[in-house]
């Protein structure tokens with residue numbers, strides 16, 4: 001079937017939504033809610049700054065930067081121009097035994113921004129591929145240095161690390177995995193750093209909780225045998241479950257454990273890099289030195305897809321010799337257009353001091369969101385930088401959460417849509433306990449913080465009255 005480009009605009013929003021319903025397979029989406037005829041596929045047609053518009057002309061504050069991605073905000077002409085310029089000059093060339101200028105320049109720039117000797121950049125097209133690449137590199141590295149039994153990986157409960165089957169094995173969300181079992185063997189889970197749900201005796205002592213949580217990693221390594229464990233995958237601030245920052249001392253202890261047992265520490269910064277926490281890489285904000293960084297999303301602010309695995313000199317060393325190489329790659333990894341956009345995006349970061357803006361304004365963002373703690377349904381507000389989770393509870397005193405039924409009614413049946421209808425695009429998530437997730441473009445300030453708080457206050461008040 002052929003449809004002219006004008007057909008959509010002439011026939012209006014219903015036509016777009018209906019065609020989406022009939023032909024588009026949306027990601028992580030229950031299509032039944034649209035097929036029943038009652039739901040309308042939300043169609044976003046335009047973005048400008050921190051705002052997006054739907055096909056009916058309604059404006060929304062983008063409280064999630066698309067998907068933790070649009071750091072510099074929507075509608076930046078210079079990023080569109082950078083893409084067009086590069087497409088005219090060299091639209092495509094792979095990094096398979098050849099290089100192109102933008103990938104070289106971007107690799108140099110990422111290496112310069114990464115701490116320590118994280119100097120070697122392997123490009124992918126997204127975060128899941130970067131995680132997949134990191135596990136494969138870890139396996140091959142240990143084989144090359146004479147420890148072939150080290151292939152297992154450790155990650156945290158409820159953490160999301162992507163959908164390729166290796167990355168999905170590392171992911172700690174059973175519901176996202178069960179349909180695809182058996183997955184890649186050798187992935188093990190340890191507790192995350194959810195202070196709000198910490199064991200009772202550690203709830204009010206973040207340092208002791210951090211030590212306890214880090215020690216669970218050592219326990220897992222010893223249980224499996226250090227000579228079988230290749231790497232630990234951790235986000236600087238864990239997203240899934242609702243923003244768990246590391247307690248003080250957590251990463252110091254993790255680094256110590258990894259060094260002691262010869263296990264690589266992978267910092268999965270798919271969300272946290274590029275200013276989300278306030279620095280180019282969040283491991284610097286949180287003061288730890290990983291062996292590998294994985295990153296994606298904010299590198300281009302989403303104007304074009306790219307991801308990367310950044311490895312230390314030590315990990316690259318065995319690949320410098322003889323016939324040894326890394327038999328791994330992606331046609332579109334380090335795509336010239338995406339690399340050009342990433343460079344222009346990082347120019348904006350420098351020129352507008354976006355990282356400084358996040359550091360200066362994060363306390364005000366947090367303080368504005370913390371006002372919501374006076375609502376009976378808001379149990380916890382947590383996060384770092386421009387990255388927060390608001391946990392919803394049935395009882396603030398006991399911290400009792402909602403049962404599956406209530407959660408379904410509250411999150412899927414009411415909150416997501418009500419927040420959107422009220423003008424805020426964000427996410428109500430139930431991969432752990434119910435949370436509202438916020439990660440807006442890094443350009444916003446107090447007026448938008450107030451707008452977010454105002455909408456959340458009104459919708460969460462309604463949600464409580466419906467329970």
Ligand SMILES: Cc1ncc(COP(=O)(O)O)c(C=O)c1O
Nearest residue numbers: 126127128129160161162270271
């Ligand atoms: C921590 C983390 N790792 C990996 C991924 C997967 O990234 P992508 O969707 O680009 O494959 C995500 C996506 O949100 C993520 O948050």
